Amino acid sequence: MQGTVIKSTGSWYQVKTNNGDIFRSRIIGKFRLDGKKLTNPVAVGDQVELELETGDERTALIKKILPRKNYVVRQSPRKAHFLHLIAANIDQAVVLNTIVQPNLKQGFIDRFLLMTEPLDIPTIIVFNKSDLWTDKEWDIYAQLEHIYQKIGYDVRFISALEGEGIKDFKSLLKDKITLISGHSGVGKSTLINTLEPQLDLATFEISNYSGKGQHTTTFAEMHDLNIGASIIDTPGIKSLSFINMNxxxxxxxxxxxxxxxxxxxxxxxxxxxxxxxxxxxxxxxxxxxxxxxxxxxxxxxxxxxxxxxxxxxxx
Ligand SMILES: Nc1nc2c(ncn2[C@@H]2O[C@H](COP(=O)(O)OP(=O)(O)O)[C@@H](O)[C@H]2O)c(=O)[nH]1
Ligand SMILES: [Mg+2]
Ligand SMILES: [Zn+2]
Known part of the structure; x- marks a missing residue:
């Protein structure tokens, strides 16, 4: 049996087979990537071969990971010499940002692009919560748009809450597997809910004191949209380091x-x-x-x- 890994929860993976069945699956053995140790051998988006476990029809063993078209990897935040697979077999990536609530972390955009650029993964830079912007934020947006459009990136603004820019954004996703990343609180889950209200993902209030979003999503997960698009939501990635690069x-x-x-x-x-x-x-x-x-x-x-x-x- 063959399927797609749609969720990773540490040692267990959810694998969806081509006819829509979902199996709780695990993998046995140690895995490496380009000679580097991995904290997780299988990523959301991976195509795998499954074998049902005897005596249990809902759990399966992952026997084989099929060759990847690409994968996004970062240095493990916990173990410096380990790599952490974020997702595999993606067509494009969206880095979701805010200018306010929470405040812009501009450095994150460049770090994210440094992760996707070596893989030639088209990356779209999106700013959310435009409904909150005053002249000051619109001005910041214009400057950022200029910087990144000039070097060839698609830059846009949306309001996941009020729907601004959502129609155009949705058409970008059709027939593709899209990785969505961004700090916690930027509105990833809200955006996915706006695109597909049936999903009803949990979202969280931003603390008034720190402006920081609380943790809701802890594991990467793939969601299918009605329009024939898949989105991989990644947990709020706080930092990206590149000591694995020279x-x-x-x-x-x-x-x-x-x-x-x-x-x-x-x-x-x-x-x-x-x-x-x-x-x-x-x-x-x-x-x-x-x-x-x-x-x-x-x-x-x-x-x-x-x-x-x-x-x-x-x-
Ligand atoms: N004003 C405004 N708030 C938003 C928008 N999108 C998300 N939020 C709010 O931001 C908070 C964090 O959203 P959430 O989707 O949980 O962020 P995630 O951590 O990136 O998944 C929630 O309180 C949302 O209601 C938006 O477009 N405008
Ligand atoms: Mg979320
Ligand atoms: Zn020089």
């Missing part, structure tokens, strides 16, 4: 830097302190966003610090 990979995957880097004096220029750097010149001339560059430097420093720590600890 500095060159990071610079190659800031797409607008890569466009200029062949004009840098040094072919291995990292656009940090090197002289005659075309990327830094483009920033001075306003061709490349300084905001993106600052996030780039922060990520490079994190990788560098981690590597220094490893050198000193001889891991």
């Amino acid at each position: 500095p060159q990979e990071v610079s190659h995957n800031f797409r607008e830097f890569f466009e200029y880097s062949h004009q840098c004096k040094f072919s291995n220029c990292m656009h940090i302190n090197e002289p005659k750097c075309a990327v830094k010149k483009a920033i001075q001339e306003g061709e490349i966003s300084e905001l993106r560059y600052i996030n780039y430097i922060t990520i490079q420093e994190e990788i560098n610090n981690q590597n220094a720590w490893e050198r000193n600890n001889d891991l």
